[in-house]
Amino acid sequence: MSSIPHDHAAGHGVDHEHAHHPGGIMRWITTTNHKDIGTLYLWFSFIMFLVGGVMALAIRAELFQPGLQLVEPEFFNQLNTVHGLVMIFGAIMPAAVGFANWQVPLMIGAPDMAFARMNNWSFWLLPFAAVLLLSSFIVPGGAASAGWTLYPPLSVQTGMGMDLTIFAVHIMGASSIMGSINIITTILNMRAPGMTMMKMPLFVWTWLITAYLLIAVMPVLAGAVTMLLTDRHFGTSFFNAAGGGDPVLFQHIFWFFGHPEVYIMILPSFGIVSTIIPAFARKPLFGYASMVYATGSIAILSFLVWAHHMFTVGMPAAGQVFFMYVTMLIAVPTAVKVFNWVAxxxxxxxxxxxxxxxxxxxxxMFTVGGFTGLVLSLVPVDIVLHDTYYVVAHFHYVLVAGSLFAFFGGIYYWLPKWSGRMYDETLGKWHFWTSFVFFNITFFPMHFLGLAGMPRRVPDYATQFTDWNEVASIGAFGFGLSQLIFLYAVLKAIRSGPPAPARPWEGSDTLDIRDPAAGELKRIYLKRNERLMMEHATRRERPVPAQRGANMRTALILLSIAVVLFGGVIAAGYSGGSTAGIGVLGFAIIGFLLVAILRNVRR
Amino acid sequence: MPGAGIPLLSAEPEFCVVSRRNDSLGSRWRWRVYASLCILSLGLALGFAALGAWMVLPYSALEMAVLYLAFRWIERHAADWERISVCGDRVIVERERAGTRTRREFNRYWTRVEVEEDAFNHSSRLKLWFAGQGVSFGDELPAGKRAIVARDLRRLLAAR
Structure with missing residues (x-):
């Protein structure tokens, strides 16, 4: 991926003297430019996404029918574990850092990241970590098979694949810490004149808070896996019950990292969505300050809910009630965000x-995932649904249709600026619709499977679960193939897309899209909101354009899907009134969203 | 405050541009942010240590040490500046880096201004050449502003 040179004016009438730089692979190994490193992060994360995706397809192929068809149960467990680790640490997190590398300096008017060389190291640690993690499949005993949560006693007892996984997690953690230090120092210290904290684009805010979360919880993960390592090889008994240790302590430590980790993966996506929606609604983001405070509230609450992952482990009733209510409380700032996007x-x-x-x-779909999260926050319901496919459906709605869809949106949104070329809109729409439909075919039936009692992390299952598993497996292969459309669309845009205009989205008003010019920074940020309001007021007077019909059609398709989705949630409520109630509530809120769309398609 | 800590020129220049990084946080807030992160990270680590999981603590301390070095580097370079001025027949480039001040003078008539378009790094760099020696200027300036400085400087030097 190349980028648009930002300094065309400087080139005219000048004797150029090109600096000597390494070519080929050395160019990418030695680069310290934030855009190049952002590109590296994004390609790396896409490759890891494909690797993790192939593992997911192997899992779904095995689960297409009951009985053991393709893989041994031990290998199935390894696939499950490494799929989770690859997707979280190899795909979602690096993709978010890739967006930060590309966009944060451009959005705040900084020349580059604060520590350009450290930025290079942060990235180049990742491929080594990935090789360590994936090579664990070929060592004696195979890869880690204790699940991505690496719970002891399984993780203390398995073969050397677990050691490689622990080292890989360490390296990826070090990369994340260096990245977050870089992002914090850049955002705080290198903003352009006039850009106060409360004038920063929301993407920058969400990344600042994400970096805080990373700084807070990465040492916790590092400590946890080091204690696993010493339990395995150095005779300690932190978690080894045989030596007087406590396996439940690991779960507390792990989830103290693990729950903020969920927000580390989703907050940058909130930032991307908060950038895209104002650009295509052609209005400033509604409730900017409340969005900032909601993001901060989510981050703070994320430290107080870890034990909701452990309701079945056993804890005092007061603890269960506390963690249940605090978990439910997270719905409030999250709802503020959804409301503001709709508004x-x-x-x-x-x-x-x-x-x-x-x-x-x-x-x-994030709202669907959020509501199923609310369902799972209820202690009595969670005790029934814990470790079932309902949980699998829940977190895939949050992380795939949440994080990943936002990243896809972000790539289509910024690709014209990154590559200087427009992508093919038809291909992009095909990618969206196939991903959207196949994602729901894959994961929505998992709610039914979970409610009916199918446990997660099993290679075989009772025959009554066959139908929905077949549907889910077909959907998974469709979803996987849909991503090839994405790859083709991106490569086509980079290689032969039509040149992008300097400002590809006229509704966007962040510095990165506006192509900053000297002296303009201050004015943009001081006058941004007022001017946007005026532009919007003027635009409302425009006559109805011809594309209204197409937009109505899109809105009606979205409405139909919402009806099916939330109708399904309500129908699935046969096992408990709370599920049906939340389905109804979700239906009402999404209905509100759709009314907004239907009323306001471009006219 | 723009220009704070930069010495006055001895004569009225025909052309003068000062380039300095915008220290958007300021020293006091920088250390407040650092203290807040220390309290958060070390507080969590001490809590886990009290529960027996003391191995979180060294990682937390290491992380805070690295963050300290990063903030210290930013602090040392927060007041950096560079100035290019044209006074009579001299082109003067002064700069201060981490408290160390340097000054270079060039003969105006023999000085060449170049903008190195760095396709590799998607950036440009303003460079002055004199007697085979080059000195760069304006790395902290926005790209557009750097181009304007190069254009104005080139016109000024060519006018004699």
């Missing part, structure tokens, strides 16, 4: 290009 669309001049489709898809 941003309300009476906006909306169009539905691919980034906007992914952003709306994100809101729909």
């Amino acid at each position: 941003t669309m309300w009476k906006g001049s909306m169009t539905f290009e691919t980034p906007m489709l992914f952003a709306i898809g994100f809101i729909f």
Whole structure:
């Protein structure tokens, strides 16, 4: 991926003297430019996404029918474990850092990241970690098979694949810490004149808070896996019950890292969606300050809910009630965000290009994932649903349709600026619709499977679960193939896409899209909101454009999908009134969103 | 405050540009942020140590040490500046890096201004050449502003 040179004016009438730089692979190994490193992060994360995706397809192929068909149970457990680790540490987190590398300096008007060389090291640690993690498949005993949570006693007892996994996690943690230190120092110290904290784009805010979370919890993960290592090889008994240790202590430590980790993966996505929606609704983000405070509230609450992952482990009733209510409390700032995204669309001049489709898809499906999270926060329900496919459905709605869809939207949104070329809108829409449909075919039936009692992490299952497993497996292969459309669309854009205009999305008003010019920074940020309001007021007077019909059609399709989705949640409520109630509530909120869309398609 | 800590020029220059990084946080807030992170990270680590999981503590301390070095580096370079001025027949480039001040003078008539377009790093660099020696200027300036400085300087030097 190349980028647009930002300094065209400097080139005219000048004797150029090109600096000597290494070519080929050395160019990428030695680069300290934030854009190059962002590109490296994004390609790395996409490759890891494909690797983790192939593992997922192997899992789904095995689960297509009951009985053991393709893989041994031990290997199935290894696939499950490494799939989770690869997707979390290899795909989602590096992709978020890739976006930060590309966009944060551009959005705050900084020349580069604060520590460019450390930025290079942060990235180049990752491929080594990935090799360590994946090579664990070929060592005696195979890869780690204790699940991505690495719970003892399994993780204390398994072969050397677990050691490689521990080292890989260490290295990826070090990379994350260096990245977050770089991001914090850049955002805090290198903003352009006039850009106060409360004028920063929301993407920058979400990344600042994410970096705080990373700084807080990465040592916890590092400590936890080091104690696992010493339990395995150096005779300690932190978690080894045989030596007087406590396996439950590991679960507390792990989830103290693990729950903020969920927000580390989702907050940058909130930032991306908060950038895309105002651009295509052609309105400033509704409730900017409340979005900032909601993000901060989510981050603080994320430290107080870890034990909701452990309701079945055993804890005092008072503890269960505390963690249940605090978990439910997270719905409040999250709802503020969903409300603000909807309110941003309300009476906006909306169009539905691919980034906007992914952003709306994100809101729909993240909301589904959020509501199923609420279901799981209820102690009595969680005790029934714990370790079932309902949980698998829940976190895939949050992390795939949440994080991943936002990243897809972000890539389509910024690709014209990154590559200087426009992507093919038709291909982008195909990618969205196939991903959206196949994702739901894959993961929505898992709610039914979980409610009916199918446990997760099993290679075989009772025959009554066959139908929905078949549907889910077909959906998974469709979803996997859909990503090839994405790869083709990106490569086609980079190689032969039509040149992108300097400002590809006229509704966008962040520095990165506006191509900053000297002296303009201060004015942009001091006058941004007022001017946008005026532009919006003027735009409302425009006549109805011809594309209204197409937008109505898009909105109606989205409405139909919402009806099916939430109708399904309600139908699935046969096992408990709370599920049905939350389904109804979700239906009402998404209905509100759709009314906003229907009322405000571009006119 | 723009210009704070930069010495006055001895004569009225025909052309003068000062380039300095915008220290958007300031020293006091920088250390407050650091203290807040220390309290958060070390507080959590001490809590885990009290529960027996003391191995979180060394990682937390290491992380805070690295963050300290990063903030210290930023602090040392927060007041860095560089100035290019044209006074009579001299082109003067002064700069202060981490408290160390340097000054270079060039003969105006023999000085060449170049903008190195760095396609590799997607950036440009303003460079002055004199008697085979080059000195760069304006790395902290926005790209657009750097281009304007190069254009104005080139016109000024060519005018004699």
